[in-house]
Amino acid sequence: MKAMLDLVARHKSGQACGIYSVCSAHPLVIEAACVHAVQTGLDVLLIEATCNQVNQDGGYTGMRPGDFRDFVYAIAREAGLPVERVLLGGDHLGPNPWTGLPADEAMAKAEVLIEQYVAAGFRKIHADCSMSCADDPTPLPEDVVARRAARLIKVAEATQRRVGGEACVYVIGTEVPVPGGAAEDLPELEATTPEAARTTLEAHRVIFAEEGLADAWTRVIAIVVQPGVEFDHHKVIDYDRAKAARLRGALDDQAHVVFEAHSTDYQTPQALKALVEDHFAILKVGPGVTFALREALWALDAIEREWIGEDRASGLRHVAIARMTAEPRNWAKYYHATGADLRFDLQYSLSDRIRYYWPDPSIVSAQAQMFANLTDNPPPMALISQYLPGANAALRDAAFPPTPTNLVIAHIGATLEAYRAACTPEPE
Template sequence: MPTNILHDISDWRGRAGASGIPSICTAHPQVLVAAMRATAPTGLPLLIEATCNQVNQDGGYTGMTPADYRDFAFALADKEGFPRERLILGGDHLGPNPWKALPAQEAMAKAEVMIAAFAAAGFTKLHLDCSMGCKGEPVALDDKETAVRAARLAEVAEANLPGGDFPAPVYIIGTEVPIPGGAMEEIGELELTTPAAAKTTHAVTKAAFLERGLGDAFSRVVGLVVQPGVEYGNHNVVDYVSAKAQDLSAALSDMPGIVFEAHSTDYQTRDNLRALVRDGFAILKVGPGLTFRWRESLYGLDLIAEELFPGKRDKTLRETMEEVMLAAPANWDRYYEGDDTERAMMRHFSYSDRIRYYWPVAEARAGEKALFDLLAGVEIPEPLIGAYLGARYEDVRAGRLAPKAEDLALAAVEDLMQDYIFASRD
């Protein structure tokens, strides 16, 4: 059986090449293309992940099952010439979260079907997250019950591995708040995971695995999700402070073979990202930050299109997205507070980027296509790039970037990817 690329990630620090890895948590095709283009010249592996809400046996909000997502990712990689052997597929927050309104027995049965599908489809990094309570239970479960449920899912995953060219999966354990989907309010000072809590999670999960005879599977637990003091709300970002995380980082010495996985690293500075990796937070999750960049670029192109071709479309892309979001408010309504003006602003510009849930909608895809069709073949004047896509202006002026709509949009995402690549290499 092939060796999993991530099997020795705890040994990456201090040797040439990668010392950590970004985890690209999205199903947006252009964002994935940009991630592949940024990563390809480096020789590094590319880890892309789907959450339990994006992709599951019921389709998630993307409409894709795990096998669909695998085929979708491989097709993009093949088209881009990105080697499949450098592509790692991950499943994030795999547990009962999509069905937590059901009683625990029913929700866990659904979660078992889901993780079986992820395992059978060849996903080789599986985050087990059973921390959330189901109907009639506390909002968050205690460590022991969380571990027992995680081990139950690991047993199902192990029974459904595809074999062949797919290596056995590595597992990530532990969780953090907020749950998948992001924070619902402005974030203040964060409480970091304590070293004792991290070690307790590791110990009780190991015991639960061994109780089920899953010693080999636990030997492939390589990461633990913790809160290192990074998060973002609708309007603000809480920056990483290395000095505050040193005690937590030191706890890794008591857990051989383990690295920490940091969620919500979106919008951290390049230097903060590098400090996270150096402090042992070797897996950097990013998702909304990338789709935020994509939306930012599309809205700039939207304004450019109106400058160049006023009135040529029935509605702008922003007007289309507003209609799409208002027609189906479930993915943003309870997350955005304030008056109508404030909520309208957040629908389009919040750091939580809940607009990302709507790009797969047919009307949104059509609006995006209409924008790119209108600008197809157009060399966008430099002054308009400066006015509406200012961060791309210098690269265009220097001849490093073509003044074409798709190139400009992809370059914005690639630019952010470079921060994560920089952070992940010694």
Template sequence: MKTIVKTHKNDRQHGIYSVCSAHPLVIEAVLLFNRSLDTHVLIEATSNQVNQYGGYTGMQPADFRDFVFAIANKVKFPTSRIILGGDHLGPNCWQHESAEVAMQKAEVLIAQYVKAGFRKIHLDTSMSCADDSMPLAPDVVAERSARLCLVAENTATDSQKHALSYVIGTEVPIPGGEAHAIETALVTTVDNAKLTISRHQQAFQQLGLNDAFKRVIAIVVQPGVEFDQHNIIQYQRQKALDLSAFIDTTPFVYEAHSTDYQTPAHLKQLVHDHFAILKVGPALTFALREAVFALAMIEKVIIAPAQQSQIMAVMDDVMLDNPQYWQKYYDSKYSKYRVELDYSLSDRCRYYWPDPSINQALDKLLSNLSSTTIALGVLSQYMPIQFNHVLAKQCQHEPKSLLIDKIQDVLRQYDQACRSSTIHV
């Protein structure tokens, strides 16, 4: 990560995108996409996905590492080129408890991530706990971040310390996405960015973490990009000019969250303006869901009704039976939440893919379509981009490859943004 940041500081044209997903098909798509490229792949788990209690994926940090590496071995991708990151590591999952109890659990969380070999650690203690004031004072946030950093440093071996990189700051929505419709996203001020850096530096120094602070590579700020269920706020670089100029005078870069659904031009601009780490998550599983639904429509055309997977109905049934991951985010009106259930840009379907009944339906869908030939005319109707890729022999004419290629449509935009030197104002 330090080499990537150094390269960016020299030319403003290179960055890295961070894949925030625990879906095996997304991970496979990322590794296959990068296999022939001379690049490192950054894959991150969030504290609510993966923690010492399993998170919503059922995985602890070591489990997630083994999960990613197993896929890498299957597709013959060198694990040495994989950078594992931990996102929003702090008391986020335990905000309903007292600050001290939540922080003690966050310390265990950090230690497990470091022991498992995660090399990029986002220290996020910005959220208020049950006995905290709202919002937290910057000093408190910084002190808690330093406390967690001390745990990481005490846990890491000497060789791990050399490879550890830290990210600080959290001027972004809470993990999980926006619960309400958005109209604008305020850009972080230069004063707030300076304050985040100075307070963290002071807090690190007080705990004797001067060397660790030298390994802080990025600060999370709000560049003015966001999305909710149906709206996307695109990057307006003129609003972030001061922020971009400031970070250029420091050894740091910015990490931009919620860059999902930004246009290719906006992604390029973000990298050029020192948002050198671009986070993407829901857009990838949204593409996965689109591909699965497209294949389900193809299945309706070419497979007898009694043999169909009914995966779209299965997905809806599972989500309706267990609404905890979407209920507080989606509109209460039937006519609206029925659309949001499947088609929301926040893609809360992503929380349900591990369900056994959904996995069984997906396996049946792929098996059904693998047992026959998808007519090109039908493929063009429901997956027109993949139709063109099949004709150009860039994608195999079989269902799993079509699904993987659909996910890679998103990756292509991020890869071009992190490599391209062409910037449009």
């Protein structure tokens, strides 16, 4: 992970540079990220999987770490992005998928998780042991969190030595909601205090030293804290750099540590830029890009119905809502509305629980039919511009045909471009 170490060194030297991390397992999102990286000349593309998406049991994607690596690399090669420019990371790696078990059992499974991620070539590891297991107090004491993280990083270090390749870099700290979504209705958020950030760092440093992980500590590149940004189903809490002013200097005496910002989805381009300037040099985006995917698919659904008629259309939108209604397990804990309000949340909630349903066979079939219909019966530019004006313009500028896939990729690319611009220093 020399690329990550070099990035942090440049940022700590005074450059307002950063990197964004795409946290998604959808093939069109991964393809869009790879195409965008090629088109913009991105040095490296960071793609991460969470413990819930990808684990030894298959996660909700059905993929194990090696499967996800092969999946991403195949898409990168097809897009013309050398796999050497793709960095793989694991997000929230720890016992979270197994918190219903006693801690000893959950942590044993987390060790297998870490071993499989590192063996598969993932080298950016966020060790997250903040969640309480079945026999734990709530919340967990800081030293317990740190000691469990050290336990997992020991496994990562041993695995890397066994399989070879670059040494891992690590992210610690977890002052964000657990993976899977924020609370239904968020109040205004306070940024993490500098005292809390320093306490977390010091607790981990001491325990790493006790556990013989002094060398690994030099590769702890980031701490996850709360900059005061988040989103719930219907609103976004925008970054207010004045509220995070005290936090900005908390890492001035840490030569190799920056902040990692989670839940930056839906932030404005200006806010993303300010976050990087304020030392949140790693920006995570997940629901924001799958929300853009859904926007593009709904636009294509509208184009299809208008262009070829309801009787011949795939009905993708109807199929997706019907499947979500029939199988509520991935949204029932989050959406509590009824009737028209529930139908709205199923489609448009910013927490984007619909992303869990794209692999459903009925939805996959409907999407394939829609793409085929629009490929066999290309809609006119005026209709494309009506529903996807930005993507239409981008494809015309690039002289690319407005195929369904290209339109989706271009629409997602606009979201990714805001992140790329935020992570790029202004020319001197």
